[in-house]
Amino acid sequence: MLRCSINSTKRLAARTSTGASQLAVKATAAAGFSSQSGRHVQLKNASASSTIRQYSTRSTVIQLLNNIGSKREVEQYLKYFTSVSSQQFAVIKVGGAIITQHLDELASCLAFLYHVGLYPIVLHGTGPQINELLEAEGVEPQYEDGIRITDEKTMTVVRKCFLEQNLKLVTRLEEMGVHARPITAGVFSASYLDQDKYKLVGKINGVNKSPIEASIQAGALPILTSLAETPSGQILNVNADVAAGELARVFEPLKIVYLNEKGGIINGNTGEKISVINLDEEFEDLMKESWVKYGTKLKIKEIRDLLMHLPRSSSVAIINVDDLQKELFTDSGAGTLIRRGYRLLTRNSLAEFSEPELLRRALQRDPQIVSGNTSVASYLRELETSTFKSYGDEPLEVLAIVKDATPATGNVAVLDKFLASKAGWLNNVSDNIFTAVKKDYSSLQWVVREDDANANWYFAKADGSYNKHGHILYWFGVEDPKAVTELIANFEAKYSKVPKTAQATEDFSSVFQVKQQTRTFSTKSKFGVRSFSTSARAFDAANTNLPRREGTNSQKSRVALIGARGYTGQNLISMINEHPYLELSHVSSRELEGQRLEGYTKAEIIYSNLQFEDIKKLEERNEVDMWVMALPNGVCKPFVEAIETANGAKKSKIIDLSADYRFDTTGEWTYGLPELTSREAISQARKISNPGCYATGAQVAIKPLVPYIGGGVPSIFGVSGYSGAGTKPSPKNDIKFLSNNLIPYSLTDHIHEREISVQLGTEVAFSPHVAQWFQGISHTINIPLKEPLTSRDIRNIYQETYQDEQLIQVSGEAPLVKDISGKHGVVVGGFAVNSKQNRVVVVATIDNLLKGAATQCLQNINLALGYGEYEGIPDDVEIRG
Known part of the structure; x- marks a missing residue:
C-alpha cells in the first residue's frame, strides 16, 4: 500500500479558474508584446529606459502570479529560486510534441519565468513528428530495445528536425520580448552506445557548461537540443531525458x-494523478504496485538514480505545460513532484531521539523560544512529564508534537508544536507529517496566532475553526456539537483572560505567530463550508513570509539627536523626516550651532550646542522621549550621566551609536542587533548600544555557522567606503590619496574584532581596509568547518535562519558592494566550499551608514518606543542570482 503522500497528500486544489498559460499570455501582453500574427510590437513609450521597463514587467508578472497562488507563496518561492546562482534554478526538458502543438503556451510560460529574473536551462526533443518526416524521406523508422536506430540518412532528418524545432521556439520567445539563445552543439560529448547495433546513437560522457553559462550571463535563456558529439566531431543522437539528467548532475538545480501531455504520473488503480512521491519513504512499496511497470517503472527508477546524485533540496516535477507556474510557485503544485525526502519517524519519549541536538535545533524555530518567552530546556522538562507522540523526518526539517487527550482538553488530542523549516515547507514535508498525524488521530485540535503566514494551509487541514482574541482554534474529527462547544469554551477561558500584549507568550499550542482579525466560527461538512461569523475570513493580509512585528504605539515621540553633523546623523534625520510618528525636538552640533537644519520638513529646527546642564533640564521637563548619541568613541559617557542624574521619572530612552557601551557588563545596556539578539529585550530596554557597521555585517554572515566552526577561527577581510572614516579629514577619507588605492589599517585588535568575538561567543580575526568608494562594506570571510558541509547545505542553513528577516537577504552568488550602497539591509552569499569541505567562504555586503548605523538605530527606536519594527524603513534590498 502506498504511504501518506500518495494516498492522501493533495497538492492539486484549484487556486483560480484562470489557467496559468492564460496568465502567462496576459503577462507578455502587459509587458508590451503582442502574440498576434507573430509580430513584435514595441511599447508605446519607446523612450522609457530598459531598467524601468524591466521593473514594470517584473511587477506585472508578479501581480499575475498572485492570481495562481497567495502573495506569501509567490514571494517565498521567488526568494527560494533566486537564492542560488542563475544556472541552478531549473532544467526543463520539453518534449518535441509540445513545441509542435503547444508552442504559444510553452513560450508564454518561459517568458513568465524570464520576466521575474529566472533563467531555466531548456532542453527539447524532436517529438513524434520525426517519424512522419522520415517516412516522407522514404526512411522506415527502426527500433531496437526501444532505442531508435539512427543511420546517416536518419541522422540527416533528425538533425534537421532538431534545428527547426529549436529555431521555432527561440523565434517565438524573441517575439515575446525574451532574449533566447539557440545552443545546438558543443554541450554534450559522447561515445557510441553500440555503433554496430544502434549506429549514430550516443552515450553522454561529458557536459560542457560554458555555452550555457555564457548565455545566462548575457541575459538569454539557453535553448538546447539533445544532440551530442564525439571527440572527432561526429554528431550522435542521445535520449532527451538522459541528456536532461546529465545537465542536472552538472548544474545541481x-x-x-x-513537460509531458499527461501532466504527471497516474495511479493505475485510482486513475488519479499522484501529487507527491517521497522516494526514501515510498520507493520500495511503489515498486510493488501492480500498475507500476514498463515505462512507468523505468521512469521512476531513472529519476531515483538521478536524485541520488543531487542534493536533497533538488526535486523532479512531471507536469503539463499549462501548469508550469502553478507547480513552481504554489504549495498545492499541479503535477507529480518527486523528491528523495526522508523517512518519517515517530517517537514517544525523549530517549528515542538518537540525536538530541537535532531536536533542540528544531525547537529553536518555536516563536516562543525565539522571543525568549521560554527556553528549549524548559520545554524539554515539560515533555519529560507528558504523554506525547512526535513526528518528523530524519533531519527534523519538520517536527510535530501531539499531546494525548485529557478531560482538560475536552478529550481531544492537542497538536502542541508544528515547527517547519523553510525547506520543510518548500519540499512539502509539512504535508507528509500532517498526513501521518491524521492517520494516527481521528480527532485533533490546535491553536495558531491570527496573523500566521500559513493560516490558509491550516484552515485547509481542519474541519472547523473559531477565531477570537487574536488566535484561531482549529480542529478536525470532532462531530458532536457539544464537543465543539466544549473546545471553544476551553479556548475562550484560556485566551479571553490574556492581555493582548501578553498573547504572544501564551503556549496553549504556541505553534505559530500571527495578527488580529475579526471573530469567525466555521465548520466544514461534505456539503462544503458553513460559516457562523460576523465577517469574512481575511487571511490575505497575512500572506507574507516576513514577520509582522506590528507596533502597539500610535502616539508621536520626540527625538533629540546629539552629534548631528556626521553622515550617520544626517541619514537618521532623513529617515525621521519620513517616519509617521517620530519628530525631532533637538539637534545638537557644536560646529553647526545657530544654523537651520536642512532637509527636515516637519518643523523648523535650529542646531543647538547642548551642554550637560541643558540635557539635564530637558530630561527633567520630560521634553525628550528618545536620546540618540551620534558621537565619536569615548565622548558619550558625560551626556548619559547628565540624563541619568536628572531629577524626575526618567521616562526617556537612550541609544548610543558609538562603541562606548557595546561591552557593558552591568546589565544596564542592551546590544541592539534585532536579527540576532532578543527583540523583546530591546523593546524593554531603557539604554541600547547600537552595533558597529563592520560588526553587524560580520555577525550576520557568521552567526548561522557558529555551531559548525572548528579547526581555527573565522578570518574577516573587510573593506569599507571612505564615509566610514567620518568627516574629520584624514588619509582614510582623502579622495586623492584613495584613488587607485586600498588602505589597510588596525590589522589586529580592532575594536570591531573584539565586538564580533564577544557577541558571537567565538574568536575571529578581522582586517579592515578603506577603498575609494563612498559608502558600503564588503566582507569576505573564511570560516573553518568542523564537519563536511556542501555549499547547498550551508545556503539552506542561512535561508532557514534568515527566512523571516526583512532586512537580511540570502543570495546564491557573492553580493556586490555597489548593489548595497544606499540600501537598508544586509546581503549574504557566495558560500564557496573548498574541495575538502572543511572551509567555506561567505561574502556579506552592508551599507555602513544605513543598516550599519542609521537604519539599525531606527529599528531599535521603533522597538523601544513600541512602533512597528520597520516603520519608516524602506524594504529595498534585492538579491543577485
Missing part, C-alpha cells in the same frame, strides 16, 4: 522539470 533546485528543480528538474519534465
Whole structure:
C-alpha cells in the first residue's frame, strides 16, 4: 500500500479558474508584446529606459502570479529560486510534441519565468513528428530495445528536425520580448552506445557548461537540443531525458522539470494523478504496485538514480505545460513532484531521539523560544512529564508534537508544536507529517496566532475553526456539537483572560505567530463550508513570509539627536523626516550651532550646542522621549550621566551609536542587533548600544555557522567606503590619496574584532581596509568547518535562519558592494566550499551608514518606543542570482 503522500497528500486544489498559460499570455501582453500574427510590437513609450521597463514587467508578472497562488507563496518561492546562482534554478526538458502543438503556451510560460529574473536551462526533443518526416524521406523508422536506430540518412532528418524545432521556439520567445539563445552543439560529448547495433546513437560522457553559462550571463535563456558529439566531431543522437539528467548532475538545480501531455504520473488503480512521491519513504512499496511497470517503472527508477546524485533540496516535477507556474510557485503544485525526502519517524519519549541536538535545533524555530518567552530546556522538562507522540523526518526539517487527550482538553488530542523549516515547507514535508498525524488521530485540535503566514494551509487541514482574541482554534474529527462547544469554551477561558500584549507568550499550542482579525466560527461538512461569523475570513493580509512585528504605539515621540553633523546623523534625520510618528525636538552640533537644519520638513529646527546642564533640564521637563548619541568613541559617557542624574521619572530612552557601551557588563545596556539578539529585550530596554557597521555585517554572515566552526577561527577581510572614516579629514577619507588605492589599517585588535568575538561567543580575526568608494562594506570571510558541509547545505542553513528577516537577504552568488550602497539591509552569499569541505567562504555586503548605523538605530527606536519594527524603513534590498 502506498504511504501518506500518495494516498492522501493533495497538492492539486484549484487556486483560480484562470489557467496559468492564460496568465502567462496576459503577462507578455502587459509587458508590451503582442502574440498576434507573430509580430513584435514595441511599447508605446519607446523612450522609457530598459531598467524601468524591466521593473514594470517584473511587477506585472508578479501581480499575475498572485492570481495562481497567495502573495506569501509567490514571494517565498521567488526568494527560494533566486537564492542560488542563475544556472541552478531549473532544467526543463520539453518534449518535441509540445513545441509542435503547444508552442504559444510553452513560450508564454518561459517568458513568465524570464520576466521575474529566472533563467531555466531548456532542453527539447524532436517529438513524434520525426517519424512522419522520415517516412516522407522514404526512411522506415527502426527500433531496437526501444532505442531508435539512427543511420546517416536518419541522422540527416533528425538533425534537421532538431534545428527547426529549436529555431521555432527561440523565434517565438524573441517575439515575446525574451532574449533566447539557440545552443545546438558543443554541450554534450559522447561515445557510441553500440555503433554496430544502434549506429549514430550516443552515450553522454561529458557536459560542457560554458555555452550555457555564457548565455545566462548575457541575459538569454539557453535553448538546447539533445544532440551530442564525439571527440572527432561526429554528431550522435542521445535520449532527451538522459541528456536532461546529465545537465542536472552538472548544474545541481533546485528543480528538474519534465513537460509531458499527461501532466504527471497516474495511479493505475485510482486513475488519479499522484501529487507527491517521497522516494526514501515510498520507493520500495511503489515498486510493488501492480500498475507500476514498463515505462512507468523505468521512469521512476531513472529519476531515483538521478536524485541520488543531487542534493536533497533538488526535486523532479512531471507536469503539463499549462501548469508550469502553478507547480513552481504554489504549495498545492499541479503535477507529480518527486523528491528523495526522508523517512518519517515517530517517537514517544525523549530517549528515542538518537540525536538530541537535532531536536533542540528544531525547537529553536518555536516563536516562543525565539522571543525568549521560554527556553528549549524548559520545554524539554515539560515533555519529560507528558504523554506525547512526535513526528518528523530524519533531519527534523519538520517536527510535530501531539499531546494525548485529557478531560482538560475536552478529550481531544492537542497538536502542541508544528515547527517547519523553510525547506520543510518548500519540499512539502509539512504535508507528509500532517498526513501521518491524521492517520494516527481521528480527532485533533490546535491553536495558531491570527496573523500566521500559513493560516490558509491550516484552515485547509481542519474541519472547523473559531477565531477570537487574536488566535484561531482549529480542529478536525470532532462531530458532536457539544464537543465543539466544549473546545471553544476551553479556548475562550484560556485566551479571553490574556492581555493582548501578553498573547504572544501564551503556549496553549504556541505553534505559530500571527495578527488580529475579526471573530469567525466555521465548520466544514461534505456539503462544503458553513460559516457562523460576523465577517469574512481575511487571511490575505497575512500572506507574507516576513514577520509582522506590528507596533502597539500610535502616539508621536520626540527625538533629540546629539552629534548631528556626521553622515550617520544626517541619514537618521532623513529617515525621521519620513517616519509617521517620530519628530525631532533637538539637534545638537557644536560646529553647526545657530544654523537651520536642512532637509527636515516637519518643523523648523535650529542646531543647538547642548551642554550637560541643558540635557539635564530637558530630561527633567520630560521634553525628550528618545536620546540618540551620534558621537565619536569615548565622548558619550558625560551626556548619559547628565540624563541619568536628572531629577524626575526618567521616562526617556537612550541609544548610543558609538562603541562606548557595546561591552557593558552591568546589565544596564542592551546590544541592539534585532536579527540576532532578543527583540523583546530591546523593546524593554531603557539604554541600547547600537552595533558597529563592520560588526553587524560580520555577525550576520557568521552567526548561522557558529555551531559548525572548528579547526581555527573565522578570518574577516573587510573593506569599507571612505564615509566610514567620518568627516574629520584624514588619509582614510582623502579622495586623492584613495584613488587607485586600498588602505589597510588596525590589522589586529580592532575594536570591531573584539565586538564580533564577544557577541558571537567565538574568536575571529578581522582586517579592515578603506577603498575609494563612498559608502558600503564588503566582507569576505573564511570560516573553518568542523564537519563536511556542501555549499547547498550551508545556503539552506542561512535561508532557514534568515527566512523571516526583512532586512537580511540570502543570495546564491557573492553580493556586490555597489548593489548595497544606499540600501537598508544586509546581503549574504557566495558560500564557496573548498574541495575538502572543511572551509567555506561567505561574502556579506552592508551599507555602513544605513543598516550599519542609521537604519539599525531606527529599528531599535521603533522597538523601544513600541512602533512597528520597520516603520519608516524602506524594504529595498534585492538579491543577485
